[in-house]
Amino acid sequence: xxxxxxxxxxxxxxxxxxxxxxxxxxxxxxxxxxxxxxxxxxxxxxxxxxxxxxxxxxxxxxxxxxxxxxxxxxxxxxxxxxxxxxxxxxxxxxxxxxxxxxxxxxxxxxxxxxxxxxxxxxxxxxxxxxxxxxxxxxxxxxxxxxxxxxxxxxxxxxxxxxxxxxxxxxxxxxxxxxxxxxxxxxxxxxxxxxxxxxxxxxxxxxxxxxxxxxxxxxxxxxxxxxxxxxxxxxxxxxxxxxxxxxxxxxxxxxxxxxxxxxxxxxxxxxxxxxxxxxxxxxxxxxxxxxxxxxxxxxxxxxxxxxxxxxxxxxxxxxxxxxxxxxxxxxxxxxxxxxxxxxxxxxxxxxxxxxxxxxxxxxxxxxxxxxxxxxxxxxxxxxxxxxxxxxxxxxxxxxxxxxxxxxxxxxxxxxxxxxxxxxxxxxxxxxxxxxxxxxxxxxxxxxxxxxxxxxxxxxxxxxxxxxxxxxxxxxxxxxxxxxxxxxxxxxxxxxxxxxxxxxxxxxxxxxxxxxxxxxxxxxxxxxxxxxxxxxxxxxxxxxxxxxxxxxxxxxxxxxxxxxxx
Amino acid sequence: xxxxxxxxxxxxxxxxxxxxxxxxxxxxxxxxxxxxxxxxxxxxxxxxxxxxxxxxxxxxxxxxxxxxxxxxxxxxxxxxxxxxxxxxxxxxxxxxxxxxxxxxxxxxxxxxxxxxxxxxxxxxxxxxxxxxxxxxxxxxxxxxxxxxxxxxxxxxxxxxxxxxxxxxxxxxxxxxxxxxxxxxxxxxxxxxxxxxxxxxxxxxxxxxxxxxxxxxxxxxxxxxxxxxxxxxxxxxxxxxxxxxxxxxxxxxxxxxxxxxxxxxxxxxxxxxxxxxxxxxxxxxxxxxxxxxxxxxxxxxxxxxxxxxxxxxxxxxxxxxxxxxxxxxxxxxxxxxxxxxxxxxxxxxxxxxxxxxxxxxxxxxx
Numbered sequence: 044x045x046x047x048x049x050x051x052x053x054x055x056x057x058x059x060x061x062x063x064x065x066x067x068x069x070x071x072x073x074x075x076x077x078x079x080x081x082x083x084x085x086x087x088x089x090x091x092x093x094x095x096x097x098x099x100x101x102x103x104x105x106x107x108x109x110x111x112x113x114x115x116x117x118x119x120x121x122x123x124x125x126x127x128x129x130x131x132x133x134x135x136x137x138x139x140x141x142x143x144x145x146x147x148x149x150x151x152x153x154x155x156x157x158x159x160x161x162x163x164x165x166x167x168x169x170x171x172x173x174x175x176x177x178x179x180x181x182x183x184x185x186x187x188x189x190x191x192x193x194x195x196x197x198x199x200x201x202x203x204x205x206x207x208x209x210x211x212x213x214x215x216x217x218x219x220x221x222x223x224x225x226x227x228x229x230x231x232x233x234x235x236x237x238x239x240x241x242x243x244x245x246x247x248x249x250x251x252x253x254x255x256x257x258x259x260x261x262x263x264x265x266x267x268x269x270x271x272x273x274x275x276x277x278x279x280x281x282x283x284x285x286x287x288x289x290x291x292x293x294x295x296x297x298x299x300x301x302x303x304x305x306x307x308x309x310x311x312x313x314x315x316x317x318x319x320x321x322x323x324x325x326x327x328x329x330x331x332x333x334x335x336x337x338x339x340x341x342x343x344x345x346x347x348x349x350x351x352x353x354x355x356x357x358x359x360x361x362x363x364x365x366x367x368x369x370x371x372x373x374x375x376x377x378x379x380x381x382x383x384x385x386x387x388x389x390x391x392x393x394x395x396x397x398x399x400x401x402x403x404x405x406x407x408x409x410x411x412x413x414x415x416x417x418x419x420x421x422x423x424x425x426x427x428x429x430x431x432x433x434x435x436x437x438x439x440x441x442x443x444x445x446x447x448x449x450x451x452x453x454x455x456x457x458x459x460x461x462x463x464x465x466x467x468x469x470x471x472x473x474x475x476x477x478x479x480x481x482x483x484x485x486x487x488x489x490x491x492x493x494x495x496x497x498x499x500x501x502x503x504x505x506x507x508x509x510x511x512x513x514x515x516x517x518x519x520x521x522x523x524x525x526x527x528x529x530x531x532x533x534x535x536x537x538x539x540x541x542x543x544x545x546x547x548x549x550x551x552x553x554x555x556x557x558x559x560x561x562x563x564x565x566x567x568x569x570x571x572x573x574x575x576x577x578x579x580x581x582x583x584x585x586x587x588x589x590x591x592x593x594x595x596x597x598x599x600x601x602x603x604x605x606x607x
Numbered sequence: 608x609x610x611x612x613x614x615x616x617x618x619x620x621x622x623x624x625x626x627x628x629x630x631x632x633x634x635x636x637x638x639x640x641x642x643x644x645x646x647x648x649x650x651x652x653x654x655x656x657x658x659x660x661x662x663x664x665x666x667x668x669x670x671x672x673x674x675x676x677x678x679x680x681x682x683x684x685x686x687x688x689x690x691x692x693x694x695x696x697x698x699x700x701x702x703x704x705x706x707x708x709x710x711x712x713x714x715x716x717x718x719x720x721x722x723x724x725x726x727x728x729x730x731x732x733x734x735x736x737x738x739x740x741x742x743x744x745x746x747x748x749x750x751x752x753x754x755x756x757x758x759x760x761x762x763x764x765x766x767x768x769x770x771x772x773x774x775x776x777x778x779x780x781x782x783x784x785x786x787x788x789x790x791x792x793x794x795x796x797x798x799x800x801x802x803x804x805x806x807x808x809x810x811x812x813x814x815x816x817x818x819x820x821x822x823x824x825x826x827x828x829x830x831x832x833x834x835x836x837x838x839x840x841x842x843x844x845x846x847x848x849x850x851x852x853x854x855x856x857x858x859x860x861x862x863x864x865x866x867x868x869x870x871x872x873x874x875x876x877x878x879x880x881x882x883x884x885x886x887x888x889x890x891x892x893x894x895x896x897x898x899x900x901x902x903x904x905x906x907x908x909x910x911x912x913x914x915x916x917x918x919x920x921x922x923x924x925x926x927x928x929x930x931x932x933x934x935x936x937x938x939x940x941x942x943x944x945x946x947x948x949x950x951x952x953x954x955x956x957x958x959x960x961x962x963x964x965x966x967x968x969x970x971x972x
Contacts, residue, residue, distance in 0.1 A: 227692065229688050229690065230694060232659050232679070232692075233694075235658075235678070235679040236680070236686040236754075237753065238710060238757060239705075239709050240678070247705075251694075252695075
């Protein structure tokens with residue numbers, strides 16, 4: 044036996060295995076779920092402070108407004124929930140027919156549409172928000188085309204909704220497409236031959252089969268909208284959603300109300316997460332009552348064509364054009380100011396020639412973004428791979444559900460609240476180990492990308508052929524040798540795909556970074572700052588750079604997934 | 608009782624011709640079976656009849672109505688799937704009521720007809736169960752009941768017994784046929800199992816590579832297979848190559864090694880190459896007897912005991928191989944290495960023109 048195999052055999056022993064398991068679980072509790080859950084502890088510990096700032100601020104109680112922060116928090120929460128609900132409904136209405144078309148029809152250009160749908164997924168949210176603001180809210184965008192003197196939508200709720208619809212659209216279409224694709228078509232054929240026209244088939248057979256999947260997708264869409272920060276900062280104007288309020292309090296160093304609001308957001312996420320798990324269970328949906336004549340009428344060829352046309356045009360108007368508008372904008376103002384038309388004040392001048400040295404700033408933020416994304420991804424692969432095996436292979440009994448839920452925790456918490464909880468946990472309020480800055484950014488990014496690594500890996504591990512491993516064991520390999528020689532080569536692609544996913548997520552993140560960044564800047568944060576300082580062409584340049592990088596990564600991802 | 612006609616039906620997928628200029632008439636009240644190896648176009652043809660696949664060319668007539676442009680829901684057919692496709696989120700009762708509900712009948716009428724159908728198919732006890740609590744035979748009963756309740760007279764069955772275990776399958780053959788016959792339905796049944804086809808069909812169409820090679824009753828297919836492929840696919844047959852000779856009014860085929868086989872009749876010219884086919888069960892082995900025409904000497908090289916039959920593999924004097932199935936009770940018993948005469952009568956000998964590609968002809972695909 045070679046040395047390597049001998050070492051592996053040794054390490055495959057029971058003692059080392061247990062130690063490994065403990066380490067992996069420890070990682071989960073300390074680095075992933077510990078910080079968000081510790082918020083509750085913080086709130087209890089500092090209740091006095093919180094009460095004083097949120098419910099009874101001494102400065103304002105004289106005028107009877109001691110609880111003005113509480114009413115602000117309430118208002119922001121209600122608005123966030125309202126926006127999330129509207130966004131989810133709109134997404135479902137425009138996303139469901141698109142998912143149907145992609146899952147069920149073959150047509151020329153299908154691959155193109157399929158790829159274009161992913162576009163908002165690749166565009167980091169800060170860039171997306173900026174692009175949508177330019178498209179809907181500036182004279183350079185749609186209103187200019189219509190000959191208007193002002194933007195169509197000013198910064199505020201409407202623009203937030205439009206932005207959230209655009210960025211969550213690919214997620215809902217993807218998941219719906221998958222769900223519809225998984226439906227056994229023969230069931231639908233059976234219904235057809237039993238006399239049901241297409242629309243009736245959809246209502247009585249397809250809908251009941253996909254309802255729990257659709258519900259789960261909707262809840263995820265809801266949480267995404269609820270927690271979105273990067274794009275929202277840019278399009279919100281003077282309007283506050285709950286995650287923005289966290290950022291605002293944090294920037295004003297008002298820790299107690301930020302902690303309190305974070306706690307509420309974490310709680311809401313927990314509830315949503317629980318309902319997500321519950322939605323997988325059976326729930327009733329009455330399908331009695333059949334209107335064959337009306338549905339037969341609506342199943343006609345022309346009606347279907349109309350539906351397809353509407354679906355495609357809504358996609359183009361609400362998602363595709365606004366998202367890609369940033370390119371047009373950059374091209375237009377490459378060498379001219381959008382305000383004065385002065386050729387010296389375009390993107391080129393701002394980035395490369397202006398005295399405030401934007402180029403080095405951009406460069407160092409790109410480097411920081413890559414370092415953060417690469418490090419957090421690498422660490423998560425190392426910690427997440429064994430976790431995936433523990434989840435799939437170990438007999439955990441009742442704890443499996445719990446562990447499963449714990450892993451998903453960061454998925455539903457708004458990233459700014461999550462980031463803030465890390466700030467509390469590691470910073471001076473908690474363990475006092477770390478101040479805001481580069482390393483804290485890394486910790487936060489490890490926290491929110493963890494489920495993005497573990498989830499796909501779990502799916503990959505579930506798909507592994509155990510017989511192959513058994514064959515290898517009976518041929519004399521110890522478990523660790525089996526892992527290295529049989530499992531890893533089979534999982535290579537899956538691991539790479541998960542890594543790229545997590546990498547792009549990290550690259551595009553704004554909310555979590557803003558809260559813990561100290562003096563370090565990542566590109567999305569830089570974009571927000573440049574937009575806020577009205578260096579719009581320069582911001583557009585940074586956006587295009589970031590989009591290009593993400594797009595390249597997505598293409599690599601597609602290539603990798605196409606290997607099979 | 609509807610009949611069904613296909614006129615020049617062709618289906619091309621990209622460049623692959625799945626169904627090639629098919630013409631067929633299924634008479635009303637008939638239990639008709641599409642038989643063929645997988646990929647032969649039988650299922651595609653059935654789906655064309657159902658309206659789930661659109662033919663590239665040709666027309667489909669059901670009861671003299673051209674339904675080529677009619678969507679499946681308006682064809683008044685019933686399709687039974689191999690994997691049942693019972694709606695998983697409905698009870699058995701609701702599954703059976705499905706098409707009646709769509710027809711817009713009132714609840715009382717629906718209830719009456721559902722109960723009738725459940726009675727006939729023996730599902731009364733499980734009416735309120737969900738499909739995931741049912742066994743495979745119950746699921747298949749449910750999918751049949753669902754089709755019957757709607758009242759369609761043309762039953763299309765796509766490998767309906769394919770997901771059942773062998774014993775149940777045999778029982779179901781009888782059940783299915785008696786339902787069809789008892790209710791005066793027309794049935795088209797797709798299968799690749801020739802025994803199933805023989806046991807159930809009034810008539811069988813043998814499919815290969817998108818075409819129908821032969822249509823006939825089970826007896827016709829068995830006694831007079833029109834081609835080497837059909838002879839090979841339906842039943843188990845020995846094939847030997849030889850040259851036709853005419854002697855007086857007899858047709859003889861000379862194999863290599865000058866072994867002679869006499870056939871009852873053949874329209875072949877003397878001197879032409881031919882393939883002789885004899886079914887395994889139409890030959891028997893004997894230790895006594897004289898070497899001669901239709902009595903070929905060889906020795907046993909393999910014995911397989913199958914229960915009521917014993918299968919022998921014989922190497923003839925000339926090096927050709929033959930397999931014989933001999934009844935265990937009434938036949939002589941042989942052991943490996945023993946010599947034996949393979950004896951058969953001229954009436955059981957089929958002669959075919961030597962094909963362009965014998966290998967292809969004998970492939971079971």
